[in-house]
Amino acid sequence: MKKEILISIIIPVKDGDYWLDETLYAIKRQTIFYCAEIIAIDSGSTDSSLAILENHSVHLIQVDPTSFNHGLTRNIGVEAARGEFIVMTVQDAKPSDEFWLEHLLNGFENDANVAGVCGQQIVPHDLDKNPIEWFRPQSPPRIKKYYFPGPDKFENLSPSEKRSVCGWDNVTAMYRRSVLLEIPFKKTNFAEDALWAKDTLLKGYSIVYNNWARVYHYHLNEPEYVLKRSYTVFYHFFMYFGFKPKKVQNDLISMIRNAKVLILEKKLSVADKFTWLIYNWNLRKSINQSVALFLEHCSLGEDVLSQKHNEICKSVPAAIKPKTISK
Structure with a gap:
């Protein structure tokens, strides 16, 4: 039954x-x-x-x-x-x-x-x-x-x-x-x-x-993945809602804030804390590169933007298995 x-x-x-x-x-x-x-x-x-x-x-x-x-x-x-x-x-x-x-x-x-x-x-x-x-x-x-x-x-x-x-x-x-x-x-x-x-x-x-x-749910991201995925997110949300992204904060102040969070995590070794600090710096750097690229293309009109999106994001960014990626 x-x-x-x-x-x-x-x-x-x-x-x-x-x-x-x-x-x-x-x-x-x-x-x-x-x-x-x-x-x-x-x-x-x-x-x-x-x-x-x-x-x-x-x-x-x-x-x-x-x-x-x-x-x-x-x-x-x-x-x-x-x-x-x-x-x-x-x-x-x-x-x-x-x-x-x-x-x-x-x-x-x-x-x-x-x-x-x-x-x-x-x-x-x-x-x-x-x-x-x-x-x-x-x-x-x-x-x-x-x-x-x-x-x-x-x-x-x-x-x-x-x-x-x-x-x-x-x-x-x-x-x-x-x-x-x-x-x-x-x-x-x-x-x-x-x-x-x-x-x-x-x-x-x-x-x-x-x-x-x-x-x-979590994706460990490499710079190329971040740039492509961020770009396609920006593209679709602009086309659907007219929404334009802004750069995320990535300066000494943001690094200090991240460092404070990592210092309090007792599960992490000192080496891990330093690795993750650099990882997050590079993560924000890749996002901001994507924002700048998107806004540049967006200023050239929707036809150019769509063309650039097709060139940059030829394939849909997919999750990478953690065992195949390095920080």
């Missing part, structure tokens, strides 16, 4: 064996996994990802890697899903506790107009992850709901306000399947989630942010 499916969890997969087993076990430990299914969409993995997926008995969909698209490929999973609710996540994100699905689902309570609920990414206190980004909450989790009674109310927001309201995140998000069928993800190689949030708000639906629904 097949179990009753309420929630379908969709995970795009590509050479994710470093993370995948742990991610799937964490999902299966969810308190309400008994009414859930996992759909993995693999786009040409050549590592042991397929064997891991088979071991976990997930519903596997395979697509040609040349046809992968962050928006359209996810729509394939939605079409195949049996659940009333759809969860989007990624192969290297792990629920922080066993209540992740519950927290996402709770965001739909008593409001049929809620189209989706988005959680929060956090970075665990692991020695192989940037200590400056470790999760250090300053206040309890908050729940926010956004709704605009007419499209003009949203369009009258400033670019930064639009960007903030549509800070949607397919690393940890739940949707009504009926709404995803009505408003599917658009063809795009980045920020399909933010664009969906915009389209959904313009249609008169509500969206909810529930920071109780947390996942561990």
Whole structure:
């Protein structure tokens, strides 16, 4: 007898064996996994990802890697899903506790107009992850709901306000399947989630942010990766919301602030603290290089900007397995 499916969890997969087993076990430990299914969409993995997926008995969909698209490929999973609710996540994100699905689902309570609920990414206190980004909450989790009674109310927001309201995140998000069928993800190689949030708000639906629904997610970044990923983020948020980035602070004051944070972390050796201090300096340097490059191209017009984006970001920046990268 097949179990009753309420929630379908969709995970795009590509050479994710470093993370995948742990991610799937964490999902299966969810308190309400008994009414859930996992759909993995693999786009040409050549590592042991397929064997891991088979071991976990997930519903596997395979697509040609040349046809992968962050928006359209996810729509394939939605079409195949049996659940009333759809969860989007990624192969290297792990629920922080066993209540992740519950927290996402709770965001739909008593409001049929809620189209989706988005959680929060956090970075665990692991020695192989940037200590400056470790999760250090300053206040309890908050729940926010956004709704605009007419499209003009949203369009009258400033670019930064639009960007903030549509800070949607397919690393940890739940949707009504009926709404995803009505408003599917658009063809795009980045920020399909933010664009969906915009389209959904313009249609008169509500969206909810529930920071109780947390996942561990982290990328250790090399300069080239940072420059390309930052550029494509800037490009898409400018095209969607008219939002332009500003340079991040990267001077002696910012280095001193980082040093103070690192000094207080007793888990780190002196050598590690120094390594991470330099790492964060170079990280901010790469971001600022990307900002400067983007603003230069942006000043030349959208046609030139799009051309430069295609040249710089020929392929979608992807997470690098930690064991293959050096700080």
